[in-house]
Amino acid sequence: MVDAILDVAGLPKPDDAAGRAAQAREAVLTKPLRALGRLEELTAHLCAWQGRHPPIMDKVEIHVFAGRHGVTAQNISAFPASVTDQMVVNFQQGGAAINQLAAAAGAGLTVHDPFVGHATRDWTEEEAMDPASFRAAVDAGRAAVGDGVDLIAIGEMGIGNTTTAAALCAALFGGGGLEWSGAGTGLSPDGVRHKAKVIERALARHKGRLRDPVEILRILGGFELAAMAGCILEARRRRVPVVLDGFVVGAAAAVLFRLAPDAIAHCLAGHVSAEHAHRGLLARMGLVPILDLDMRLGEASGAALAISVIRAAMACHLGMATFAEAGVAGKL
Template identity: 55%
Template structure:
């Protein structure tokens, strides 16, 4: 079996399926017949049309949502960038597996299948202030892990992450993709002090200086300053596009992973909506650059897919109203009276 390479994924990004315009148009026409004033359900109406178009069917469905959490550890933690030890990643994976985390409750609340994928937790990525975080093969393998984790029957996807140190990786990746310094992108993560944020920013700046022009290619940037769980999320989001599955994006780390695709192809995230805007400062800036309006803004900063998991309820409501409401004709209501 040939070794995986980043070129495998580059070719997949170059051939992206487009929205099913017929399904989206059918949803828009149906919405116009429902017993409500036009536009009165606001974003819910847009979400129903979006879901139908990217699922390639009308009516849209919300019967097999899937939540996948990818977990990884980071060598850059040796630079003192996190308030917690890497053992916490192991502990939280066990918590996910036992159903005790916030995302477990949200997945259950909205009927989503849940899985967690630990990725070589006992072998963190390399310290990217000294060497590339991953070899090309390791990065490609992580992308493939994410690609293969998406079920063909899924109708809505949420990907999340767990990894002590991964907000440093996300900030370094965002800086590589969009420019700026460590100070522009570093935030408190799980609770760093201002001094800790400065340490994080310094580590990012050293990585940017070390890897230099190699970061100009988005996939190479993912390899050099990313992490296994970030690469897996990138792969899963790309797989969803090929499988006609709409995606709800989570917070800063998830959006940094998704941004790799956006920098390779302007329309690569058209099948995605932003589930929420987190309290991590870099996420606000990243959503603006990705031109994604968040569905929720609740000062959440937990990660693990929790913001997107909560937004599943918004999409479920959008599809329920679209599919279940009566038309003016069926209800005997005079059209235009509302």
Template identity: 50%
Template sequence: MSHFDADVSPLDDFRALARAPRPDHSDALAATRAREAALTKPAGSLGRLEKLAEWLTAVTGKAPPTVDHPRVVVFAASHGVAEEGVSAYPSSVNAQMLASFRDGKAAINQICAAYGIGLSAFDLAVDIPSGNIAVEDAFASERAAAATMAFGLEAIANGVDCLALGEMGIGNTTVAAALYAALIGGTAADWCGAGTGVSGEAMARKIAAVDKALARVAGEEDPLVLLTRIGGREIAAMVGAILAARSQKVPVVIDGFVSTAAAAVAYKIAPQAIDHCLFAHRSAEAAHGRALEAMGVSPLLDLGMRLGEGTGAALAIGILRAAAACHSGMSTFAEAGVDGPV
């Protein structure tokens, strides 16, 4: 029996969103493929850009595909597990970085400005840490977890047609490592990496904290119950955003190690729950590649990044917009009066 079993769970609506059938966009996809085959270039010469255009159509039903109103949404939260000494930085950094996002001074602000991408930062009660997962559940109840997931639905407001997910939260690579181990398997040591730059005794404390969290939830398999017990607010909000975007046919670009943990929760409910997600990059966090492989997905970039904030996802949006622009803006052989292949 699940730790939080009840006749009706407040998490059931999210389970239904994850398992809902995908809309049939086969006609639009056929149109995109037909246009791709007629564009003034050798077949396949734009490589993965061509597949990205097809993916956009498959998710949105638009042929030709467009990315006109992309937005990076950064969720900021605090974690009780930080008191275990698992990070190189104090939790006070959470509120300070949230202010930096809003003042336009963080790395993600610069990347969004360079690519013309909207940016929103949400404060998920950074002054109130979630439960210390080494000794207690992150959320007091399924209802509290569901409320935070529901907050994530705000990410697709105001006409967003491509959503990139970012996060900020001291201690959240520890939480993500615990979730990966519980969802995918393996030991704490398999999933714990440098995070903010820890090593030595701090790394030992990080592994010990994850070991304690895993011992507390041993035997639990429900992804959303695991999220409730050993997750965090920013991860819960990102799970909600992923599932809401799927229901609204909005493509989602996933950032790094922590954002991918949210995708892993959705994937473990139903693999098709992330078929509208593009994984932006392979993080320098060593275990990120293992998580991507477990879900059978290929990242777009590999730049040695591990900052979070949605930085890798914002870079990927630039490529995604280029893929859509090439597909829709290029002439076909017939339109350009160019001789086609013989």
């Protein structure tokens, strides 16, 4: 059954003892309690999901998933569909923003493109994926999670995928096409309205079949979105914390969230993008972004920057002296 492809039953829970150990150390470091704000929360999150204190960030990986979308035939992007192939080559040659940001963050970068030469069907006319290709996409995402990984960041590349993400969110949460449609790669206001109408057409066409989140992903999704959902879920099963990038990655996570809100408890929102609906999507899922830099590039660019913040949080947690060690008087 398609429902079993993304099975959220029996997921591991956080290690509360490791999280408490992080909080206990924060309480005796040479600073007022909670003076480092969310940096302290990030370290505790890392400990709880890695299941250890102190946390480790020796092996950090960024995974970018590429996908091609049949819905681009509906003229919903400011760039031609061929840009997906061209940007994958750019990633492989080291010429994209994410290549530079991954190196700066001390993270390995892998670009996954398991469906080279194949696009999903145009979901305004038919289902985006048949059950076999859907399962293959999810499995590709699961296979991306290797052994011994301390933290994973997830991003994407795919012309047309903000439209696909918006359609998914409209089906998952309601609200209609216009609520979830943004400029994507740079659409004009008229282009955004057209995008919303395309989404509404698809919602009407598939009405009555968009009740189960997994089926919604299969019918309205993309290969890279299915793979990202699989990657997020496999990371959870292996107790690897995940940093999500922008709106499209958030839509993949939202499928799991709608299956069980706790299914993405191991995830952090790397940033809130400038894409119209991302902030609202994060709020619905209870995720507070680490960064807000008005970015809308995708590629895991915001998530890569967030890795550097998480590294800074861990450096303070491990490197600072305690009051006793420094001979500093604590709070009276």
